[in-house]
Amino acid sequence: MKILVRFYEELNDYLPPDSRRQDLVRDVEPGTMVIQLIESFKVPEASVDLALVNGTPADFSRALVEGDRLSVYPVFESFDIARTTPLPGRPLRSPRFVAADHLGKLAKYLRMLGFDTLYIKGGDGLLFAGSRKAGRTILSRSARLMQNHRLTHAYRVRNEIPDRQLLEVVRRFDLSEQIRPLSRCLRCNALLEPIERPEIRDQVNLKIFHQHKVFYACPHCRRIYWNGSHAARMVDWIKGQVFLQE
Ligand SMILES: [Zn+2]
Structure with missing residues (x-):
């Protein structure tokens, strides 16, 4: 039976040059699963986040039928996935x-x-x-x-x-x-908690204590955080860059 397949974005890197960025016709055995067809192109499962069959998200174990159209997207390809129902067990909105x-x-x-x-x-x-x-x-x-x-x-x-x-x-x-600056400990990844200023008076130097009103502490390692210049510069830089074209 014949299946129409198309790979998107950098998944095309796995294909021979003359097969990239176009609809491909594959003749496969009845009952072939989505993942088997993808892997028959030497595209690794780990690089694929979303497979659509006839425009609808499909589990990798789904059996294809004659005339199906399979569209394969790379991991977290944002433009499409954000607007499509995620597959079960694939959290998309709070990436970890x-x-x-x-x-x-x-x-x-x-x-x-x-x-x-x-x-x-x-x-x-x-x-x-x-x-x-x-x-x-x-x-x-x-x-x-x-x-x-x-x-x-x-x-x-x-x-x-x-x-x-x-x-x-x-x-x-x-x-x-x-982006949520000052929400996570740089050392142990734990979520930071606000802490009262008097509690940290002896833990930061006097200049910093007087310059800043709001402090946070890591519940694990007790490290103290405030809106220091390095983190602030990094966030500004990212926000400025992110909207520029590559
Ligand atoms: Zn910590």
Whole structure:
């Protein structure tokens, strides 16, 4: 039976040049599942977030029938997914990340903007945290890791410089409206809590104490936060960049 298939955005990188960005006709056995057809093009499951069959979100295990039209979108391709019903178990609006060990600075920057980001050293922990059950999106620069079929949510970071990586992730996952500075501990990822000024009088230097009215504390490590210049500059920079064309 014949199925019409089209891959979108960077998923085309997996296809031979003469098959990219166009409708492709595949002749497959009856009962072929969505994921089997996708993988027959050597496109890894971890790179795919959304499959539409005849315009409707479809589970990867759905069996295709003659004449179906399959559209395949990469992980968190924002323009379409935000307006389409997400697949079960695929939270889209509050993305949670787990950064590979070579992306420590990116993890810290994401926390600086308020995004839930674990930072994990070592392959197995990373794979578990990025599993469908844990529901975190793995961020890594490793192309080899992206080929791992146990991954269900993963994004390969292209840029090498941390602040460019941050911008790349904010754009890719369409996070600019969800930036919440000073909401998360940079050291342990916990949500910060407001704290009364008298309580922290001995914990910050006098100049900072008098310059700032509002302070926050991490419930885990007790680190104190305030609206300091570094975080504020980073947020301004991101907001300025995010709306510029690449
Ligand atoms: Zn902390």
